[in-house]
Amino acid sequence: MNIATDTRSRILAAAKPRFHSRSYANVGIQEICEGAGIQKGSFYHFFPSKRDLVMAVIDEFADEWANGFVAEAFDPALPPMERIDYLIDAAYFWQKSIKQVHGRMLGCIFGNLTLEVSTQDDILRAKLLAIFTRAKSRFSETLGQAVAAGTIAPLDTELTAEAMLAYLEGVILLAKAQNDPEVLYRLGPAIKTLRVELKTA
Amino acid sequence: MNIATDTRSRILAAAKPRFHSRSYANVGIQEICEGAGIQKGSFYHFFPSKRDLVMAVIDEFADEWANGFVAEAFDPALPPMERIDYLIDAAYFWQKSIKQVHGRMLGCIFGNLTLEVSTQDDILRAKLLAIFTRAKSRFSETLGQAVAAGTIAPLDTELTAEAMLAYLEGVILLAKAQNDPEVLYRLGPAIKTLRVELKTA
DNA sequence: CTTGCATTTTACCGATCGGTCAACTAGTAT
DNA sequence: ATACTAGTTGACCGATCGGTAAAATGCAAG
Structure with a gap:
């Protein structure tokens, strides 16, 4: 065994x-x-x-993240919006250290795989989507608490969370295109300016 | 010939x-x-x-975009911020029509290729980066005019433009993960809430 | 009619692809 | 001692990979 x-x-x-x-x-x-x-x-x-292998790889990366600095970032002891700052910082330093060791910005493996395989393999796509869905709920939970604390004005927490996740992936994409983690440093903090207003039903 | x-x-x-x-x-x-x-x-x-082929393919897609609805979106006759609305709309309808025909959300070929090859081929990466750089300048030009017209408060047009481009790519990525162009419809408009403030040098 | 050039076909290169199979090894339980 | 099983090996499958080279084709200018 x-x-x-x-x-x-x-x-x-x-x-x-x-x-x-x-x-x-x-x-x-x-x-x-x-x-x-x-x-x-x-x-x-x-x-x-091979597909089963890459699914296991996805799981390992997801666990690493969830138990690593994502857990640190979404620390309930931190004020909600500071958790988002922390997450951006962590992503920046992670990519920066990868570049120092490897010579290249590797970006987010979930985003990488999504754009490569999601038109060709619905099972992999579903697996990756589940990762993103979990990440989104981390954001929306945080936003809900920020609203409750009065730190930010009320907004659509679900959609804003999804928008923030999209922005993070997009920033990593552009950083990879430039092979430069500093893009994350420059653009990352603007994630907190994203807002999707509540539907005025 | x-x-x-x-x-x-x-x-x-x-x-x-x-x-x-x-x-x-x-x-x-x-x-x-x-x-x-x-x-x-x-x-x-x-x-x-093969690399030369894909470079030609990139050029063709870029020309199609630049002369197609990107040209329409960034019509100088439109109020600056409406051009951005128009672009989001155009991206949405384009992906939606692709899905209707093809059955799948294909996303942005520039983003797709960037995440796939940019760690393996610096020449392709440079080519793709040039596409993004041009797109960014369309945004920053528009933002500059919006500021000049007083439509939006002054901000760092370069960085905000880059942030908007990142957001667009990120939204397309998430939409592809869900194989659903409606993600673009839901999240796209929030692009205008993105702001990078001017450095208070 | 011929020379020359662009185009196209056909056959081929070594390498690699994801995956299979039968034989073999070793440890464990009866 | 034996039977079973998890693990491992190495050879092999047909298909495809990106790319090459030489011969054939067609066309146009001299």
């Missing part, structure tokens, strides 16, 4: 940075096996297909 | 929808040749490499 778990996690460890830094189609099973130091047949013992 | 031009444009006509609806890596030269009704050797007579 331990050995099995070890091989499986070595596969994931080899796959994660490759999918993040290149693309789904550009990373082959064979290369991943070489990176993990195993044979291809062994790979297919743990993952029925 | 005519025949040559015809073959070349048939190649482009076959390549464009394929790159738009799938991805760079997922579309092969052979398939494009079949779509264009030619042999592979003929393809390489007109394009030295």
Whole structure:
């Protein structure tokens, strides 16, 4: 069981940075096996297909985020709107450190995969959408508390949350186009100016 | 000359929808040749490499946009901020019509390609960045005129323009994740709430 | 009629793609 | 000791990848 778990996690460890830094189609099973130091047949013992592998990779990234600085950012002890500042900061420093190590801005793997595969694979698309939906609810929860605290004027928390998530993904996209995490630093803070007003039903 | 031009444009006509609806890596030269009704050797007579093809495809899409509804949206006769409304509307209706025909939201080919290839090919990245830079200047020009007309309070037109472009790309990304152009309709108008204030130097 | 050039076809290159299969190893439970 | 099973290996599948080279075609100018 331990050995099995070890091989499986070595596969994931080899796959994660490759999918993040290149693309789904550009990373082959064979290369991943070489990176993990195993044979291809062994790979297919743990993952029925390449798609299943990338789903596991998505889960690992999502867990890392959720338990890492996203958990720190959305700390209930912080004033609501400061959590958003914190999140932007964290994204900036993360991308910056990746660039320092790797030489390139890799961006958000969820966004990367979404634009690459979501027209070709509805199962992957659904998986990625679930990630975004969870992220959106973190934002909307925070916005709700900010409104309740009187920090910001009432607004449509659901739609504003979605708008903020979209903005964050868009900023990361433009930063990747420039291979420059400073774009995040310059544009990130404007996320708090986004507002979708309540429907005046 | 005519025949040559015809073959070349048939190649482009076959390549464009394929790159738009799938991805760079997922579309092969052979398939494009079949779509264009030619042999592979003929393809390489007109394009030295796959990268050169996709650069030509990018140019064609950029021209289409620039001469199509982007030109209409940024009509100097319109009040500045209405041009932005118009652009969002146009993007929405475009994606919606694509979905009706194709069954899927394809999103923005520039954004799609950026996230797929920009870590792997600096030449393509530079090409895509140039597209975004041009788009940004359309926004900043518009914002400058809106400020001059007193429609909006003074702000950092360059950074706000970049933020708006990022937001547009991000909204399209989320819409693609949901395979639903209505996301554009719901979130698009909030683009005008984005502001980056002037540095109080 | 011929030379020359652009275009096109056909066949081919080595490499890689995702995935399968049968044989083999090793540890565990009976 | 034996049977079972999880894990692993290495060889293999047909298909496709981007790209090349040489021969054939067609056309136009001299």
